[in-house]
Amino acid sequence: MKKFVCVNDYEEQALKVLTPLARDYYKDGAGEEISLKLNKEAFNKIRILPRMLRDVTKVDLSTTVLGEKVSMPLGIAPTALQRMAHPDGECANAKAAEAAGTIFTLSTISTSSIEEVAAAAPKATKWLQLYVFFDRNLTLELVHRAEKAGFKALVLTVDAPSFGDRRNEMRNNFNIPLHLKYANIEEYSIRNNVYNRPIHKLFDKSLSWEDVSWLKSQTRLPIVIKGILTVEDALLSIKYGASAIQVSNHGARQVDGVPASIEVLPEIVQAVEDKLETYIDGGITQGTDVFKALALGAKMAFVGRPMLWALACDGENGSKDVLEILRREILLTFSLSGSNFAASGINVQVRRWYIPNRPRGNL
Structure with missing residues (x-):
């Protein structure tokens, strides 16, 4: 295999x-x-506006997220059905996160179970992305399994009461191979005879902000609310007890025409101040993207x-390589750019040229 030097090389081959x-x-x-x-x-x-003549002999990318130290401000977001890409699936990516000293987020609708991932990468910082099902007992079962397996946070996805208008999935009549x-709901599906039912049909469309409080009362784990695109919802996340938010448009897979996550990040960061941690996903493919997100106020990408x-x-080797490419x-x-510490707030600036008279972000 030819040497890959960036994410785009991997994407082209994949x-x-x-x-x-x-x-x-x-x-x-x-x-x-x-x-x-x-x-x-x-x-x-x-645009990045570098500062000159600064001592960058030692650059420290480490930071602390929800009380856990990570080696760099970049982690792995939840994606479903990873064994369609490789037989090791989520376990391989969890091992890569463990080797890199960063966060792995397991999707509820993964092809490797909570327990399999925990066994594969026992030292990794693992979070569970959570959909709330209409059967709340199933939801709580997942929460308790995550707690028992040593997961450190719940990432509550709030932008998917159902799945979006994904046209190629309809053209392909997509079903899980x-x-x-x-893997996480296999036993439940058999037990309740919902094995052939589309997974999103099990999601609870009645989910409301009060359910965030309910979830918080059921677990000792911090809650990250994923899918925030507005200041109003960011402030409600604070009100209802979230520890962090993830500014995200679900990989642009839900509603077409919503803004990119990075577009709304600055106003959300400004609104929430330091009342909770703010993360971002969506469209990040290179190190400069991470830097820009941090400069505009994200704690983690x-x-x-x-x-x-x-x-x-x-497989696992590819996952490790991509994380190290991005770290480099x-x-x-x-x-x-003249910045030497990811968690320090050093005054390196970025400018959003396409939005006149908006404040610059600092790093």
Whole structure:
């Protein structure tokens, strides 16, 4: 295999080797995919303003997230059905996160179970992304399994009462491949005879802010609310007891025409101040993207699709390589921009050229 030096190299190869079913599932967005394109284009319209003659002999990318120290401000976002990319699936990506000293987020609708991932990467900082099911007993069962397995946080996804208008999935009549399973709800599905029911049909569409309080009362784990795109919902996250929010448009897979996550990040950060931690995902493919997100106020950035491309190309080794490629790019951007500590708030600026008279972000 030729040497890959960036995420785009992995993506290009992955789209060649994945089955059409998996390729379309992983890469597609909702509707006309305007927001999918915007996720990347928005980063390209942000400019870094480097500061010169600063001592960058030692650049420290480490930071603390929900009380846990991580080696860099980049983690792995939840993505479903990772064994469509490689037989080791989520376990391989969890091992990569463990080796990199960062966070792995397991999707509720994963093809490896909570327990399998915990056994594969016992020292990794693991979070469970959570959908709330109409059967709350199933939801609580997942929460308690995550607690028992040593997971450190729950990432409550709030932007998916149902799945979006994903047209290639409809064209392909997408169903999970027969040799795979929704590992976390396999026993429940058999027990309750919902095995052949589309997974999103089990989601609770009545979910409200009061349910955040309910979930908080049921667990000792901190709650990250994922899918926030407005100041109003960010402030409600504080009101109802979240420890953090993840600014996200669900990989542009839900509603086409929503903004890119990075576009709304500054106003959300400004509104919540230091009342909770703010993370971001969506469109991040290189170290400069992470740097820009941090400069605009994010505490941590997360990548999803790049880890799928890595799995498809070379399994666990590919996943480890992608994280180290991104680490190198982040480190290089810090150094060349005159910043030496990810958690310090050093005054390196970015400017959003396409939105006149908006405040600059600082790093």
